[in-house]
Amino acid sequence: MENEVRNIVTHLREWLEAYQEMGFAPPPVPAGRSSMEADVSGTGAVHESEPEGTPSLEALRDHIGDCRRCRLHEGRNHLVFGEGAPNARLVFIGEGPGREEDLAGRPFVGEAGRLLTRIIENGMRLKRGDVYICNVVKCRPPGNRDPETDETATCLPFLERQIRLIKPEVICTLGRVAAGSLAGREFKITMERGKWRTWMGIAWMPTYHPAYLLRNPAAKRPVWADVQEIMRKLNEGGRKNV
Numbered sequence: 001m002e003n004e005v006r007n008i009v010t011h012l013r014e015w016l017e018a019y020q021e022m023g024f025a026p027p028p029v030p031a032g033r034s035s036m037e038a039d040v041s042g043t044g045a046v047h048e049s050e051p052e053g054t055p056s057l058e059a060l061r062d063h064i065g066d067c068r069r070c071r072l073h074e075g076r077n078h079l080v081f082g083e084g085a086p087n088a089r090l091v092f093i094g095e096g097p098g099r100e101e102d103l104a105g106r107p108f109v110g111e112a113g114r115l116l117t118r119i120i121e122n123g124m125r126l127k128r129g130d131v132y133i134c135n136v137v138k139c140r141p142p143g144n145r146d147p148e149t150d151e152t153a154t155c156l157p158f159l160e161r162q163i164r165l166i167k168p169e170v171i172c173t174l175g176r177v178a179a180g181s182l183a184g185r186e187f188k189i190t191m192e193r194g195k196w197r198t199w200m201g202i203a204w205m206p207t208y209h210p211a212y213l214l215r216n217p218a219a220k221r222p223v224w225a226d227v228q229e230i231m232r233k234l235n236e237g238g239r240k241n242v
């Protein structure tokens, strides 16, 4: 128990340091609760206070710099910030870079990434450069393991800032881990995908990760349904450029 508390405090400290290093004010603490109580219950939830932060994606990337805020920096070749249209209406979020992404410094460029590109270009009739693609954690977890909770919590303010700067109309998370990171809890992707939710006040559709589709081609059908739903939502929005 003592170790658990010590771990929680360590993780909270790392998360708060990352948040403040980005120029954000500490999250508000509800009256009658200590900051620690407030943070323990947060588990990656969105902080509603609009931070005074970096004014552009470029400035945010500069600010992140040669980040060593969590242990994932130890094994990375490249930090994978994300890429795409800075004012995209649609943002795809994966869990973290894989081996090829780590080598290239770009998100979703391996086999799963090529499938995502086909989904965007053939399924949605968009260009890859019209959307924005990024991950919850910006550095590759060793051996492609899932990011640990503390790693996600430390890196999440960067994703939140990206979303605040891009202001998309729709977010699509890819896979269980990315969805769980946004939800702040275990996410049962087979049961919970395909239903609209909101994250940071933005319409959010969780679907399968393209890597899962490569292993389970039958899952392409539900992903196709999710893609159609996303397009319907974007078309409702009325803007021509995604």
Ligand code: SF4
Residues within 6 Å of the ligand: 064, 067, 068, 069, 070, 071, 072, 073, 079, 137, 138, 139, 151, 154, 155
């Ligand atoms: S995963 Fe995120 S917080 Fe961790 S070192 Fe990389 S950029 Fe920094």
